[in-house]
Amino acid sequence: MSQYDFGVINPNTKNGATLATDLNSWRDALHSLHKGSIRPDYAVNGTIWLDDSLDNNWLLKLYNGEHDVVLREIDPNGESALLPLHRGGTGAADAEGAREALELGALAIQSQVNTNLIEDLAVTGEKVAAHTLTLNKLAKGTPGDVIAYDTDGLPAATRFTANIENSRRCKKISKGNYGMSSHVVSVYLMEDGTIRSCGYGGNNSNGDPAGANTYVPGRVALSHPDVNIVAVYSGHHSHYALDDTGNVYSWGLNDYGQLGHGDTVNRPVATRIEFFVQNDLKVVEVYTIGAAYEQRNTTIFRTDKGYLYACGFNGQGQLGDGTTANKVAPVRCGYLENICQVHIGGGYPTCIHAVNDKGQLWSWGWNGFGQLGLGHTTSEDTPVKSSMTQVKKVLGASGRVDNPNVADNRGFSLVLKTDGTLWATGANIYGQLGQGNTTDLHTWTQIQFPEGDTIVDIALGCGYYAPVIALNDQGEVLCWGYNGYGQLGNGVDDKAQSLPFKPEGEWQGKVTRIAIGGSISHSALVVESDGALWGCGYNGNMNLGVGDATHSHQSAHQCEFRRVLGLNGTIRDWWIHGHSGDWGIRVLYEDGRVDACGHNKDYGFCGTQSGNLHHQGVLAPVRF
Structure with missing residues (x-):
């Protein structure tokens, strides 16, 4: 019992x-x-x-x-209990345990603690009794905190600031295109300019030359190691780095030529794309397909003049070059110029939207449900000027049921205008167009909000099982669309919410950022509110970092947003890596530390465990 x-x-x-x-x-x-x-x-x-x-x-x-x-x-099979060390330590009660856990040295060369050093470095200024500590109870954390343990292996002091090497301090988390990125692989740009990656090694996606999975972030080799990398981007299993001169380097999966090297050969080395060098083009942004169920990889590059170039899959005209043939080297997308924003609809098949510096919308690619908003359902293989103007942000989504034998694709799109109004078009099976019904639309139609809300940001999920979240100018969140796991936070798990509503919670009114994780039906909504993260929805692989693997629609949680546990510092940035149910949250702090939670058992792409892989139930330090 x-x-x-x-x-x-x-x-x-x-x-x-x-x-x-x-x-x-x-x-x-x-x-x-x-x-x-x-x-x-x-x-x-x-x-x-x-x-x-x-x-x-x-x-x-x-x-x-x-x-x-x-x-x-x-660990019920081991001999130790690990503290949920979001505080920078290892959970090890001695130096040997710290070495094993972190795969680096711990402080263990003297027999007594230097209490003066402790008092000088203590963040809170608390003093530590000398007789309770020995130096082999000090374990170095990730990437540079120190935790003191007493003779029972329990914390006896607050953390101390240690020097954090730039090679262990993260500068940027690799991102996708307004949503999730990089299936079961995590990529980071470090302060010393190197790129690190962990997780799945197939297709050389993590940069491992042997194609092996790696459980803690290892360095990705660059074809030109002396360049200054300023940004990293991730698609499904394909990744890109941008240097400060506008050159692009790519590695990983290359099944459709999306790496841009003129072939379909996978690469473990981040290799410079010579097309841009030869044509004297300076790239300022890379757009990848969002991580979603069943991929056909297309990549778009934006230059400093607002020209677009694309390569990869082109089955529905996604490259915008007037054909439907795949391209293994970049080609120009029509004759667009002065483009400042691009969105590639996540999933398959994809629609493409672009906005120029005057707020004019252009659209092309798959249009089977009218998601281009052009008044018809015919796909377009060149960019078509839309009736939509004054566009602040545009998002499109595609998707299908999680059965490769069932060809049931769907797609929809949203436009946020500069006046704070929101417009929708496309498939509407779960009420994701916010019209109070489930009728598909082929032209842009305004969404009416119950209190006349002024919208400042939007996020959407998979194009088939489609939740939507919007943020108004009062820091409040509105939700609608698919709700199979209670991800809308309305206390029920009814699968169709066709009108926007405001879920309740102490986090409401203070929200500064919104996102959606997961694809097919395995999605969840995540918000940042008053320096904390909250999530609601699918959680079967401990994706939300709330300490368990129960979904929000299960009775104990009443379909409410729950606080993400383990947050430890001031957030600089956060992102969601993965798709389907294989996803998790990555948090970058101001001091360069990164915490991760979520799916980790199969490939180790959280980077929080060097072995004995299991899903990461709360935010824990990534072991750079």
Whole structure:
């Protein structure tokens, strides 16, 4: 017996034998720390219980009356309990454990702690009693914090600032195109200009020459190692780096020629695309296809003059060159110029939208459901000028059911105008067009908000199972569309919400950023509010970092947004890596540290574990 509730004891109905049975069962529950796969129904504010829902990663949790706070991560097959060290340490009780966990040295060369050093470096100024500490209880964290442990292996001091080498300090997280990026691979640009990557090695996606999976970020080789890389971008399994002179370097999967090298050969080395050098073109931005179920990889490059060049898959005219033939080297997309924004609809087949510096919209590619907003459903192989003007942001999405034998593609698009109005067109099976119905549209139609909200940002999910989230100028979030995992945060899991509404929560009114993770039906909404992250929806692989693997539509969570656990610092940036149900959150702090959570068991693309892979239930340090 691991969990048991005998309710309120009624002395008029319970005899000695029944009461003894209840008390013995309750004793068993106490001895097992109320162990179970879900929180006990009888939990109250302050209850500590043991979550054993994952075979190789138990979590000790404290219920605070609203949600569970993770106290420890426990390996039931090992001999240690790891602290959920979002605080920069390793969880190791001694230096040897720290070396093994971090694969680097720990401070263990003296027999006594230098208490003066501790007092000088302590962030909070707290003093540490010398007799409780020895230096082999100091473990270096990632990338440069130090945690002190007492003789029982428990934290006895706050963290201390240590020098963080630029090779271990992240500058930028690799991004996709207004959404998720890079399936089961994470890519980072470091402060020293190097590129690091971890996760899936097939197709050389992580830069490993042997094609092996890597569990902690390793360096990606550059064909020209002396250049100054300023940005990194990721598509499905294809990646790109941009230097400060406008040259582009690409590596990974190249099945349609999307790397731009004139062939379809995969590459482990970030190799310069010679087309731009030979034609004296300076690239300022790279746009990749968003990570989604079933990919046909297309890449678009924008130059300093606002010209667009593209390569890769072109089955529906996505390259905009007047043909439907794939291209292994960049070709110009029509005769567009002064373009300042591009969006490649995630999923297959894709639609393309571009906006020039005057807010004029151009669209091309797949148009099977009228998602180009041109009044018809015929695909276009060259850019077509739209009736839509004063465009601030445009997003398109494509997708299909998660069955390669079923050809059921769908797509839709949204436009946010500079006046704060929102417009939609395309497929509407789950009410994602926000019109109060499920009728498809072939022309741009305005979405009416219940309180006349002025919209400042939008995010959308997969083109088939399609949730939508919008942010107004009051820091409030509105949601509609697909809701199969309760991702809209409205307390129910009805699969169609065709009118925008505002979910409730303490985070509302303070939101500064929105995003959607996952594809096909496995999506979730994530928001940043008052320096914290909150998520709602699919969570089967601990994607949301809330300390468990239960979805938001499961009864205990009532389809409400939950706080992402383990946040430790001031957020500089965050992004979502992965697609389908294989995704997670990456957080970059102001001091260059990165934390990650979510899917990790199969390929290690969180970068938080060097072995014994399991999904990462709360944000934890990436081991650079």
